[in-house]
Amino acid sequence: MAVTEINEAKLEAFFGLVATEIGAALNVALVTLGDELGLYRAMADGEPVTAAELAERTGTLERYVLEWLNTQAASGYVEYADGRYSLPLEHALVLADETSPFLSTGSFQSANAVVGIRKALAERFVDGHGVGWHEHDHDLWHGTERAFAVGYRTHLVADWLPALDGVVEKLETGAYVADVGCGHGASTVLLAQAYPASRFVGIDYHAGSIETARRRAEQAGVADRVTFEVAGAADYVGTGFDLVAFFDAFHDLGDPLAAAQHARAALAPDGTVLLVEPFAGDTVQENLNPIGRMYYGFSTMCCTPGSLSQPGRAGLGTQAGQAAIAAVLGEAGFGSVRRAAETPLNLVLEARR
Ligand SMILES: C[S@@+](CC[C@H](N)C(=O)[O-])C[C@H]1O[C@@H](n2cnc3c(N)ncnc32)[C@H](O)[C@@H]1O
Incomplete structure (x- = not known):
């Protein structure tokens, strides 16, 4: 009516x-x-x-x-x-x-970048193609680095890693770690600084980001224990990883199932997968709030078109939520998936074989 x-x-x-x-x-x-x-x-x-x-x-x-x-x-x-x-x-x-745990200028910088694709995105809405991470303005890569580094500096070593089962002990004595979808390597460099006995490899399909990440490792004086490789989330080399981490990258992948299967195969027998994801509930209703709004906006203009630009085209979206991510990990063969920690902005999930 x-x-x-x-x-x-x-x-x-x-x-x-x-x-x-x-x-x-x-x-x-x-x-x-x-x-x-x-x-x-x-x-x-x-x-x-x-x-x-x-x-x-x-x-x-x-x-x-x-x-x-x-x-x-x-x-x-x-x-x-x-x-x-x-x-x-x-x-x-x-x-x-720049040292504050509340600094938000990086997110503004990223927002500026993603709104710049509006005209191309309108075409993608009709033709169904995607927009890759590499196709955005460099403000997205730098803004994301700045925005997410704030959360990693504040929570990663202090809260998130200790919430994982036995991971800190391994990092302290010497672990082998993959950081998949590492971007400019903010998390990789931070981990290398915190755990000098461990070795780290950062992986990203975007060559420009890997170039910057290598510079960041040099500048931070950790290039002796960190390498960065241009590779896809389901085809990087290496096995025996004690920790495979996805920092705000899993939902961006075209084929998260293939990435999860690859991570499982690349893990040491007792290894752990860490997923840091944007905070989200499992239903649309739970995400109808200012944080959900911000993430849905980034999802529409960046994360979802990024995923749709790749083989697999899973399009999990920035507000996928724990249940959808756990379903992918379960399908990949992970026997245990649990929420290890959370902040107003992030879900921190642990997956074990
Ligand atoms: C939102 S950014 C997060 C970057 C970084 N982890 C951070 O927290 O600052 C997502 C990253 O995933 C990378 N990415 C997207 N699809 C990928 C794929 N199939 N394989 C490897 N990396 C991918 C992008 O290039 C981008 O650097």
């Missing part, structure tokens, strides 16, 4: 939401611009500044900075009073401190 009556309040509320949304979409670009130009960092002490002072500090033009500051003030990112603008210390932790 057709709906004939318009609920005025509902219409007004949605119209208001749309204005907020358009403002937020524009501010995604302006946050990254502020990050690139050091505008937030120049306000990180929380002291009120004029546009002229901020422009002076950052070598930028006052007129542009004034407009940017007004957008930030209207967005609630900075506070405004008497012609001066200040970045609250709590906001500086999210926007201006």
